Amino acid sequence: MTRKFDFLIIGSGIAGISFALKAAKHGKVALLCKTTLSESNTSYAQGGIASVTHDPDNFEKHIEDTLIAGDGHCDLAAVAKVIQEAPSQIEELLNWGVDFDRDEEGNFDLHREGGHSEHRILHHKDNTGYEIQESLIRQVKAHPEIEVYEHYFAIEILTQHHLGELVTHHTPNIECYGAYVLNLQTNNIHTFLSKVTMLATGGIGSVYSTTTNPEIATGDGIAMVHRARGVIKDMEFVQFHPTGLYHPGERPTFLISEAIRGYGAVLRTQDGKQFMQKYDERGSLAPRDIVSRAIDNEMKIRGHNFVYLDVTRMDSEETKTHFPNIYTKCLESGIDITKDFIPVSPIQHYLCGGIKVDLSGRSSINRLYAAGECSCTGLHGANRLASNSLIEAIVYADAAVKDAAKRLDSLTYNEFIPDWNDEGTSLPEEMVLITQSFREVEQIMSTYVGIVRSNLRLVRAMNRLEILYRETEHLFEKSVVSREICELRNVISIAYLIIKQALLRKESRGLHYTVDYPDRMRHEG
Ligand code: FAD
Ligand code: SIN
Numbered sequence: 001m002t003r004k005f006d007f008l009i010i011g012s013g014i015a016g017i018s019f020a021l022k023a024a025k026h027g028k029v030a031l032l033c034k035t036t037l038s039e040s041n042t043s044y045a046q047g048g049i050a051s052v053t054h055d056p057d058n059f060e061k062h063i064e065d066t067l068i069a070g071d072g073h074c075d076l077a078a079v080a081k082v083i084q085e086a087p088s089q090i091e092e093l094l095n096w097g098v099d100f101d102r103d104e105e106g107n108f109d110l111h112r113e114g115g116h117s118e119h120r121i122l123h124h125k126d127n128t129g130y131e132i133q134e135s136l137i138r139q140v141k142a143h144p145e146i147e148v149y150e151h152y153f154a155i156e157i158l159t160q161h162h163l164g165e166l167v168t169h170h171t172p173n174i175e176c177y178g179a180y181v182l183n184l185q186t187n188n189i190h191t192f193l194s195k196v197t198m199l200a201t202g203g204i205g206s207v208y209s210t211t212t213n214p215e216i217a218t219g220d221g222i223a224m225v226h227r228a229r230g231v232i233k234d235m236e237f238v239q240f241h242p243t244g245l246y247h248p249g250e251r252p253t254f255l256i257s258e259a260i261r262g263y264g265a266v267l268r269t270q271d272g273k274q275f276m277q278k279y280d281e282r283g284s285l286a287p288r289d290i291v292s293r294a295i296d297n298e299m300k301i302r303g304h305n306f307v308y309l310d311v312t313r314m315d316s317e318e319t320k321t322h323f324p325n326i327y328t329k330c331l332e333s334g335i336d337i338t339k340d341f342i343p344v345s346p347i348q349h350y351l352c353g354g355i356k357v358d359l360s361g362r363s364s365i366n367r368l369y370a371a372g373e374c375s376c377t378g379l380h381g382a383n384r385l386a387s388n389s390l391i392e393a394i395v396y397a398d399a400a401v402k403d404a405a406k407r408l409d410s411l412t413y414n415e416f417i418p419d420w421n422d423e424g425t426s427l428p429e430e431m432v433l434i435t436q437s438f439r440e441v442e443q444i445m446s447t448y449v450g451i452v453r454s455n456l457r458l459v460r461a462m463n464r465l466e467i468l469y470r471e472t473e474h475l476f477e478k479s480v481v482s483r484e485i486c487e488l489r490n491v492i493s494i495a496y497l498i499i500k501q502a503l504l505r506k507e508s509r510g511l512h513y514t515v516d517y518p519d520r521m522r523h524e525g
Contacts, residue, residue: 004031004190004413005147007404008178010154011200013040014129015372015393017136019198022098022401024145027408030192031146032181034153034216034483037137041213041373042201042390043211045129045163046257046325048100049093049122050387051086053108057118059083066388069115069287070381071510072520073234078378082388082395086304089394090122097135098400099124112262113386114242119262121387126257126323132390139185151184153483157197157224157368158417169229176228176368177414183482189420193410196404199225199355199370200397204238205252206487206496208348209442212244212255221374223490226497227353231364233376234353234504235494238511239384242267242291244347246306247333253347254329256309258386261285263322265311267295270304270339283408289383289511292346296451299345305315308341344453350389351381352511353501361400367411382510433482434477437468441491444468449499453514462499468492 002439006027009016020031033040052062062083067074094100100122101109110119123129140146158177161167167174178194201221205213221262243261244253261267262377263283267276281292286294295307311319316338320327323337332336355363355370357377363370372393379392448461469492472485505512507521 001188002193002363003030005314006195006196006408008032008192008194008196009200010179011040011202011374012037013042013200013202013372013374013393014132014136014390015397015408016141016198018394019200019371019397019401020146021136021143022398022474023404024143026401027195029146030151030194031140031147032149032154034151034184036150037124037140037148038133039214039216040133041217042129042251043294044212044214044255045124045132046122046255046389047259048111048128048387049090049132049390050116050120050385051090051122051391052083052120053087053122054499055111055210061117062120064115065115066379066385067381069383069385071289071383072381072508074381075378079400082377082379085395086391089391089398089483092394092398093132093135095275096139099135100130100343113258113284114261116262116287116293120264121259123259126259126325129390136274138276141469149181151165152181153184153486154201154220154224155180155182155189155420155481155486157228157365158191158414159228159365161228162417166231171229173366173496174229174364175366177417182481182483182484182486183258189422189481191417192417193413193417194365195408195413198397198400199368199374200372200393201374203373204351205348207441207445207491207494207498209446210244210251211348212241212253213349214252218487218490219351219374219494220353220487220490221370222354222497223493225363225368225370226493230368231356232354232497233356233499235351235497236505237352237380237382237510238348238498239288239350239352239511240292240294240346241349242288242346243344245330245333246343248344254347256326256344257323258288259307260323260326263311264314265309267291268308268310269298269302270306270308272308273498278370285381289513293513295346305347306343308343310341311337312339312341314500339419344482350384352376352382352384356395359399360403361396362403365366369404371396371400373449382512399433404422422481424478426480430475430479431484434488437472438488438491440468441465441495445495446501449502451513453502453512455503455516456489458499458503461495462503465492465495469496
């Protein structure tokens, strides 16, 4: 079956929904997500959303902090755009009913996180993302112009390739006409034709064996654009959050927000000694890449699997008021954070790279936009400053709507796209092959492509991945399409892109640290 929409939006996190709410003023909108509207990285966000609000903070300081964290690899225009437009997008969130905590005078209660020189993180307790996600969902559900498709899995974006034309990385005007989408409840594949397509498919955490991301984070949007020959950038910059709760076997790993260090918690080795000052004068509040590497180093030296985060010296009632979610979750695991140290270790958390977009959110493929974690705007450079992700997503979704609305009248549907060819067989052993290959990708990435890298490890990872790639493409060709086989293909593409771009970077910068080139090259930044 073919459906037609002015705007096709793939992804229902902050990027996708905020785009949908604004695009609906200009045309007919389809909003797709592969599970439910609520299940997204956005829902899990804890610390908050960064924006300059009042003195002593100002745009220059937020820009400076972002550039320092990004280690000389940020795009200054993108940084200035996000930071200067942040306050007006915070207003939009307030208008949509998002409730940020305030102090007794009614001013925003601002948190501080690693790398920020000021308190500037607006938050809702310690579950800001859930508050944002649920507020936006209420708006979407009440909107008459937005058709929501839950449990609809986008398989491929449509381009000239689907009209039988040869599309290569050198094809000058690749166009996107919509997507093939699998209805996960009926197993039918639909053609969604669109004038404009927005990819807001979120992160890639499922490529690693431990991550803070929910299992939907398989990098589908990035993999689709890679297959469609679009430009993908900065994939080597994978962010490991310093403080995931150490709880082997739990997936996703529960995050202990960086805001807790901004509040006063400190890191200690298992024998109780503070160590961060050895690595950086900003101590436990240094940018994430530095703190994660320091923890990784301490764990390796001592042969330990975790270090401790100590918040016991702070007032216990205040701790419970500020971090109720973290307090309750840890208590369920037998840790009273007001009395006990919290075992933590660095954990995959975020991807700075992705689908390259310009200042209007346009990808290298015509009629295709991207926003949020699947995109690469240049804001984060080589390392994201804490709480700069939610704000980037909403600022770029806004820019993309404005740009797309101007072009809408000049665009038409491509009626020549054929239906998906769904020939194939479902083999009985298929699922176990897929599951096992998925685990192998996770193992390869966690073992060889983690916080500290080397040429030897990266080449080994690429060689192992090559085998999985060949086996999976073979399986895909003869299988009935399923979410599982598509996600496996996607995580293999993501792993490939991370390893390939890591091998190309012959220096250490931000989140990419390699023992073969421990220094930063001089010509950039
Ligand atoms: P998501 O919110 O991840 O949404 C992705 C959507 O795409 C989902 O609806 C999914 O179903 C859909 N999708 C994916 N693939 C397909 C497909 N093939 N077909 C159909 N639909 C698909 N950032 C901050 O700025 N501040 C924080 O405090 C913060 N805390 C965080 C804490 C945790 C534990 C985590 C995991 C992340 C945190 N982040 C934080 C990062 C931030 O939450 C994410 O980067 C951001 O929410 C991403 O939003 P998004 O809209 O791009 O994607
Ligand atoms: C956190 O609360 O530590 C997460 C913030 C972020 O990822 O930006």
